[in-house]
Amino acid sequence: MLTTSKRAWGLVVLLMTVALMVGACAGVNAPAAAPAESGAPAAAVFKVGLVHPSPVTDAWSGQAPAAIERMRDELGAEIANVEVADPAGYEKAFSDFASQGYTLVIGHGFQYQDAAAKVSPDFPNTYFTTVGGDKTTANFAPIDLVPGYMQALYAMGVMAGEVSKTKQAAGFTLENPATKLPLEGFRQGFESIPGNTFSMIVLRDGNDIGAGKEAALQAMAGGADILIANANLAGDGVLQAVAEEGGDTVFAIGAVGDQTSKAPQNILASAPLNIPQALFAVAQAAKDGTFQGNSVRQFTVNDEGVYPFIYNPALADIVTPEMQALVDETIAKIKSGEIVVQ
Secondary structure, eight states, X not given: OHHHHHHHHHHHHHHHHHHHHHHHHHHHHSOOXXXXXXXXXXXXXXXXXXXXXXXXXXXXXXXXXXXXXXXHHHHOOEEEEEEOOSGGGHHHHHHHHHHTTOSEEEEOSGGGHHHHHHHGGGOTTSEEEEBSOSOOBTTBOOEEOHHHHHHHHHHXXXXXXXXXXXXXXXXXXXXXXXXXXXXXXXXXHHTTSTTOEEEEEEESOTTOHHHHHXXXXXXXXXXXXXXEEESTTHHHHHHHHHHHHOTTTOEEEEEESOOGGGSTTTEEEEEEOOHXXXXXXXXXXXXXXXXXXXXXXXXXXXXTTSSOOEEOGGGTTTSOHHHHHHHHHHHHHHHHTSSOOO
């Protein structure tokens, strides 16, 4: 019995040894994962970091958290965000995320492009994008929403131009192409109505609500009865002035987000940017390994869902179905090339 047991045990050991050898060989011969097409390998954990310039309570920065939350819910991303308004901190914010193994780092604004362009070569396994910009690297590709937003605000300008009684409008912006150029689109639309004039007011600080309000009151005193602001938190000050002093003669167009609640009796319509839709496409590419560096992804009104319009039902007697149809007709002419906004 003892001899039989030794032989049986020897057989077991032999079988275990063979099994281990087969397993080892299988591991060596298993095919390697295909590399990402852009050259940046996918991280084991999909992580997305966001850098934004102002509190998430304002219309601009408030869009970005919604974007990364969708990435978390639909792409399984681990997400984090940080507010960085001081340019001295831009590079550190990008480097901090990249050094922690983040797959994608988003700078929510044109102003972050220099930092992304400088930092990205040091972290070839991380993708970078900014909302706005024209600089690129092998793993940095900004998205450009400005061309389409100029077109959308042109259509809003046409409608506002028909509503205005004084034939004067004022726009409030920052010294930043991403905020300024869309209002040039509004100007072109508003001034396409004969006799209309548009004034552009550049504010110094996008976080100064009081300065925005004071500038709006001055514009209203000068005869402007249509106001639009694309100026971060300072734009809230503009809408405060309209809500408090506009009565039933001064109106506003909401920009970037649905701003109806900030002046419910004075906002004719809002032209929000569906930034989450655009950034989600970038995140999907980063996760799939199809992210394309050395390029700028431009959006226009032909990109469905990125540039919606939201009309204020409280002012349906002013923004009539005919006015809304005018906006639709204008957008159709832009899509066909009959109207060129530039």
